[in-house]
Amino acid sequence: MPPLSSRSRVEPFHAMDVLAEATRRKAQGYPVISCAVGQPSHPAPKAARTAAKAALDTGRIGYTDALGLASLKSAISAHYKRYYGLDVSPERIAVTTGSSAGFNLAFLGLFDAGQTVAIARPGYPAYRNILAALGLNVVEVAADAENAFTLTPENLDAAAGEAGKRIDGVLLASPANPTGTVTGRAALKRLADYCSANNIHFISDEIYHGLTFAGEEASALSVTDDVVVINSFSKYYCMTGWRVGWMVLPEAYLRPFECLAQSLYISAPEVSQIAAEAALTATDELEVYKQTYADNRALLMQRFEAMGLPLASPMDGAFYAYVDISSLTNDSMAFAKKMLAEINVAATPGGDFDPVDGSRTMRFSYAGSTPEMAEAMDRMAAWIAK
Numbered sequence: 001m002p003p004l005s006s007r008s009r010v011e012p013f014h015a016m017d018v019l020a021e022a023t024r025r026k027a028q029g030y031p032v033i034s035c036a037v038g039q040p041s042h043p044a045p046k047a048a049r050t051a052a053k054a055a056l057d058t059g060r061i062g063y064t065d066a067l068g069l070a071s072l073k074s075a076i077s078a079h080y081k082r083y084y085g086l087d088v089s090p091e092r093i094a095v096t097t098g099s100s101a102g103f104n105l106a107f108l109g110l111f112d113a114g115q116t117v118a119i120a121r122p123g124y125p126a127y128r129n130i131l132a133a134l135g136l137n138v139v140e141v142a143a144d145a146e147n148a149f150t151l152t153p154e155n156l157d158a159a160a161g162e163a164g165k166r167i168d169g170v171l172l173a174s175p176a177n178p179t180g181t182v183t184g185r186a187a188l189k190r191l192a193d194y195c196s197a198n199n200i201h202f203i204s205d206e207i208y209h210g211l212t213f214a215g216e217e218a219s220a221l222s223v224t225d226d227v228v229v230i231n232s233f234s235k236y237y238c239m240t241g242w243r244v245g246w247m248v249l250p251e252a253y254l255r256p257f258e259c260l261a262q263s264l265y266i267s268a269p270e271v272s273q274i275a276a277e278a279a280l281t282a283t284d285e286l287e288v289y290k291q292t293y294a295d296n297r298a299l300l301m302q303r304f305e306a307m308g309l310p311l312a313s314p315m316d317g318a319f320y321a322y323v324d325i326s327s328l329t330n331d332s333m334a335f336a337k338k339m340l341a342e343i344n345v346a347a348t349p350g351g352d353f354d355p356v357d358g359s360r361t362m363r364f365s366y367a368g369s370t371p372e373m374a375e376a377m378d379r380m381a382a383w384i385a386k
């Protein structure tokens with residue numbers, strides 16, 4: 001058999017592996033609580049499900065324009081006006097099959113193989129894996145307490161110097177996974193100015209917008225139009241399985257990105273686009289869900305402190321606690337496996353997010369229900385006290 005490509009050799013996404021093992025155990029009847037994957041336990045908002053049902057009952061679900069249904073793009077444009085006070089024309093919006101497809105499109109559209117993209121470490125592992133699979137170099141920039149857990153011109157310059165590489169792209173998530181870091185408007189502006197001065201593409205992952213509990217949530221679009229913004233219905237809108245997201249693009253990128261999208265995906269699923277449009281009207285319901293995350297966040301902060309496990313970064317946004325477990329182990333992978341096997345609590349080892357220091361951290365998603373989170377904390381506290 002001829003060999004597989006070197007590009008296929010990406011790291012496993014351990015959170016998904018932990019989820020698979022948790023699902024297997026659940027099917028065998030174990031009382032598993034999953035804090036492993038960033039997935040709301042709430043269903044998609046009622047309006048979204050109703051719209052999807054009506055679409056299934058009344059019509060054929062077909063392809064849409066490659067960059068999405070015009071009505072959804074208009075609704076997203078109206079969301080920018082309502083939520084951020086920003087004017088973003090519907091033409092600049094590209095609907096994608098989740099933000100994951102947005103990353104593929106952005107990386108293919110902006111970079112040639114061999115170019116270099118900077119991301120934060122710790123950070124969302126799929127960035128590193130998609131970039132590697134597309135033949136791009138990755139510079140991981142240590143985002144720690146010294147730089148408020150985010151990317152700055154200073155740590156970017158330092159990391160580029162150390163790697164001996166010119167940086168061609170900067171990808172920042174705010175709020176960030178797994179650190180929960182919220183990068184405010186002034187810091188985004190510094191980053192955007194740095195990118196513009198150095199001819200660097202700026203990509204802003206805003207998938208956790210709407211889920212900020214401390215700090216200032218700002219879109220990169222409030223400081224520059226020279227940015228590719230990536231967003232999704234997966235998190236705030238509780239629609240992970242619907243696979244629908246969007247990008248906001250500078251006008252000049254629209255046609256090339258449309259051509260790439262036509263051939264790579266044809267379009268995002270129409271039924272999901274119809275549901276997503278309705279989800280944009282469901283703020284009242286979604287704000288109730290957000291309150292559960294706020295309650296869970298308060299609970300986890302208090303319980304981890306009581307267990308003597310410090311947070312590795314502030315829990316300002318998204319729905320993750322990134323916890324320093326170095327007082328218990330220096331092998332977070334083994335810790336995750338043992339915790340699942342012994343107390344049926346699934347969480348993600350830090351190595352997924354940080355290949356350098358992640359052996360002493362774990363990420364707990366608090367997107368589940370409050371009773372589940374409380375039970376997970378009870379089990380952990382009893383387990384580590386043993």
Ligand SMILES: Cc1ncc(COP(=O)(O)O)c(C=O)c1O
Nearest residue numbers: 038098099100124177207232234
């Ligand atoms: C920072 C970040 N970006 C993107 C994604 C991918 O989301 P989706 O493809 O469901 O939109 C995730 C999922 O966990 C994430 O944490």
